[in-house]
Each structure stands twice: as C-alpha cells, then as structure tokens.
Amino acid sequence: MMLFLILVIAAIVLGLIGAVAEGLFYVLLIGIVVFVAALVHLALHLRSSGRRHRPIR
Numbered sequence: 001m002m003l004f005l006i007l008v009i010a011a012i013v014l015g016l017i018g019a020v021a022e023g024l025f026y027v028l029l030i031g032i033v034v035f036v037a038a039l040v041h042l043a044l045h046l047r048s049s050g051r052r053h054r055p056i057r
Contacts, residue, residue: 004045007038 011034018028 001045004038004042007034007041011035011038 011031014027014031014034016031018024018026018031021027
C-alpha cells in the first residue's frame with residue numbers, strides 16, 4: 001500500500017509541474033502514466049489479497 005501512495009504523490013507532483021511549467025507538457029503525460037500504473041498496482045494488490053484471506057471450504 002505504501003508503494004501506491006508514493007506513486008500517487010509522484011503522479012500529482014509531476015502533473016502539477018507539467019501543467020504549470022511552460023514547455024514541460026511531457027512531464028504531465030509522465031504523471032498521468034504514473035497515476036495509471038498506481039491504479040493498476042492497487043487493483044492487482046486488492047485482487048490478490050482478497051484470495052488469500054478467504055477460507056477454503
């Protein structure tokens with residue numbers, strides 16, 4: 001979960017820099033890619049953690 005938070009914070013920082021700084025639009029795109037990667041990581045983490053905690057009947 002810590003990795004997810006770090007990725008989201010990095011995406012926010014990169015997005016703000018890319019949106020504010022002139023000529024750094026590619027940094028905004030990198031921020032968006034990092035945010036999507038964070039969401040994928042969270043989805044995979046929640047999906048795999050849900051399988052381990054269920055008892056087998």
